[in-house]
Amino acid sequence: MTATASERRTVRDHCLAPGRLVDAPSAGARYGRLFPGLDPLAADPDALYAAGTPGGICDASHFPTRGMLSGHSADDANEAAGWPFFGQFVAHDITADRSPVGVRADVVALRNARSPRLNLEMVHAEGPVGTPFLYDAQDTAKLLTSADGFDLPRNWQGTALIGDPRNDVHTFVAHLHLAFLHAHNRLVDRLREDGVGEDDLFDEARRSLTWHYQWIVVHDFLPRLVGPELVREILDDGARYFSPGVGEAYIPLEFADAAYRYGHGQIRHRYRMQPDGTFYPLFPDLFGHGPIPPEHRLDWAQVFDLPGEPPAQRAKRLDGGLPASLIALPREVTGDVPVDAYRSLAVRDLLRGQATALPAGEAVAELLGEKPLSREEAGPEWGGATPLWLYVLKEAQHRARGDRLGPVGGRIVAEVLIGLLRADADAYLTVDPDWRPTLPSAGPDFTLVDLLMLGRAPGA
Template sequence: MPDQEPQRHRREEFVIEGEDSAARTTPPPFRFSRLGPRGRRLPEAIRTKVGRAMTDATGRGGGPPAGYTYLGQFVDHDLTFDATTVALGEAVSPADLLQGRSPTLDLDSLYGAGPADPVSALFYASDGRHLRTGRTVATPPDPAMSGFDLPRRGTGSAAARRRAVIPDLRNDENLAVAQHHAAMIRFHNRVLDTLPASTPQAARFRRARRRVVLHYQWMLRTDYLSRICDRAVVDDVFTNGRKVFEVGADPFSMPTMPVEFSVGAFRFGHSMVRASYDWNARFPGRSGSLDFLFTFSGTSGDLGGNRRLPSNWIADWRRMYRLDQAGRADLKPPTGAFNPARRIDTGLVDPLAVLPPGSFGGPGSDAFTIRANLAFRNLTRASMVRLPSGQQTADLLSASGVSSTRLTRRQIRVGSGDGASLTALTPTQLELFLDHTPLWFYVLREAELNGGRLTGVGARVVAETFHRAMEGSRHSIVRNPGWRPSLGAVDGRFTMPDLLLFAFEGRKDLLAPLT
């Protein structure tokens, strides 16, 4: 089996529409774009102080079920992949920015280019229709179990043996997103297996993928987006159309990916991450630490020294989503074991101040330095591509006819009082930051002041990007407004809990196999 190059967040190469390099001879397959003007690069001293302040902030709980944190990461990897080799902080010519993931919600991070493609064929079982599954390693008293790990290479060096055989290796950079990917594999295979027997063999994969993608989009539209954004904004975009991003675009054309979304607004999920999780019956309470979630992955860690995931780390989905609120009272989480996400705000948990180098592909010398701080890295990425400030983006929305209230200087400086403090900035640095607030920080401050949901700039950028990504997908609920889901327990409803219940056949021994 040929090696797959790990796809990690070290890559920061883009091609931005309208900013092409004259030296480029072939157009990239997918492209980034800008919604608004270029912003100002903030000095490293400011990015360092703000990054530290964000990972020192108290923050609060009270977010949606914790599973939605990692569903968002899975979606991010379905939409966008930065593919550069420049060092963090190095100025990037906009002509060097290359988008390596289809900017549509079509699950190419799950399917690759399809079973007919010679490289993507590695992701499929021998029948060319089912996706490959992985088997865990027995950890007595828990036996080895099939379907609960990602498929892995299993040969070569220790690192090569544990390498996941999936289209996007970023989905193996922490255990929580890897378990989501494994669940999506199971979802596809179950949809395939439940197609009518009359479905021609040659059409079975195509019809299964269409059904999977449409249900996935419906879940994102009606469940995920409504939990992270002001519902009024989401409803306005999906009812009345876009006002800022690719307005009037040919619905069948390939969308671009706005850098304001990929490098700014959609990084809100980092603030939802907990320092620890009540993971399963073997790792209850706070013993499912974020460090362990990195360790028991194949990209950021080494699966605890194993070639495959140990069985005692299989997810208990009852603790991550409220399956009992999807009509299954018997799947209520154990008392005190449910994990809510952290509220969306300007605070990140302390472990994100010291990311393992494997999670971002940085050199070993970056370990335990500010360059391993996730907040600093996000602020630096934005500076590298001259992302517009929050104020510039708010002004753009206003000019486009979107009713949005611009944050005041005091709101940016103080927030709700329990987010990131800007007191470490000198008066001169603070003035510059308040005049040119990085878009990511601005979006998080908006949410912090809105009870933990994206509003204003953040909600509009996210909702419009999702709308266009669905519209431009080969299978689209936006272009087919009359389509309704058929796999949920309730007609017209399909949430992430519904997806899990269907994928795991509604069986407690599959949804929580270690109980």
């Protein structure tokens, strides 16, 4: 895939178009800066394009040690393959920037289509009164699923009836959303058995599911992603850089447009959905936005480590490379694009950091008191000024063996997610920091696997 000179000029013009930039979120804005004193990186858009398109440094399939197509390969990470998809599920809960790709962003005008709260807004939406089409008309405290329970509820055209259409973009995030629908409904049953009144049933089930989900983010997801020591430090001693007051949360651009896009580097090209089943490319084979066929029904033991089951497929090791499925996204995912390079998710990630005027990764590392990556580690093509998104991936490779985020990416992600919870008046960390999960667990603590088992489809 080769860009014409006109396309390259379009990329450059979009990246360099004027736009007002701000140092902190203004009234009504939902995005802002975590490190307002750092100068933006002015990378050559042609270099960003070259890095992200097929054959570039971000193309994992171009390198012999990357892009293995089996479920178990030399670039396996420690964690199971499902974790980056849960990270995507969390991202959809807190941020949705619908501005065009590559256009220089007016940060004042940027609006977040999600509330910056880990509150499962995408699952419950506005509740059975505000969004009744998401709920069971025969039992309005419960959310709808398909008739057999193995798919999301859909209209006659196959469009999912859910609070965020992005949760149907591929079968993994669709299955996660479905698991949360089932978990909510099982909580309704449990609360009913405990004698909770019908008027309070939905609200109690929503709060219980939300708090268990928040617990998972803090005590299961984050320790795997950034290390338990950093999570404990932020919980015990507070954040250094992101601590909005209650009701004052916003999404830092360094998080949304760089550090939290780490998961793109953990995606494999192909996955097995069922034991001894076929390996399917993520795109186009596992593309969503339509009914899930039986052969694509996901056995959770294939992507998460379940008690008594063989080890799951692993996430791809973080090394700055993305699989073929993400370097050449199908039209069904991107829609019509003005520049062919926009079909690469790596190009989109690199251009987005440029469009929102993010600083170089090395500059952030120095501000945080961390030793920056060497030019050889980050990539000599950047001359010591690496786009923050790519820096986070390369830092994970060289500072954490590709298994989790390094000190820069880890601190940004952990401080923001914990900070969003502390800024939410309804989150368990604010209402009752000593709260502990009440649902049963298979181990010493409640985990995502426990919630997935609670949220299995009936008969699965």
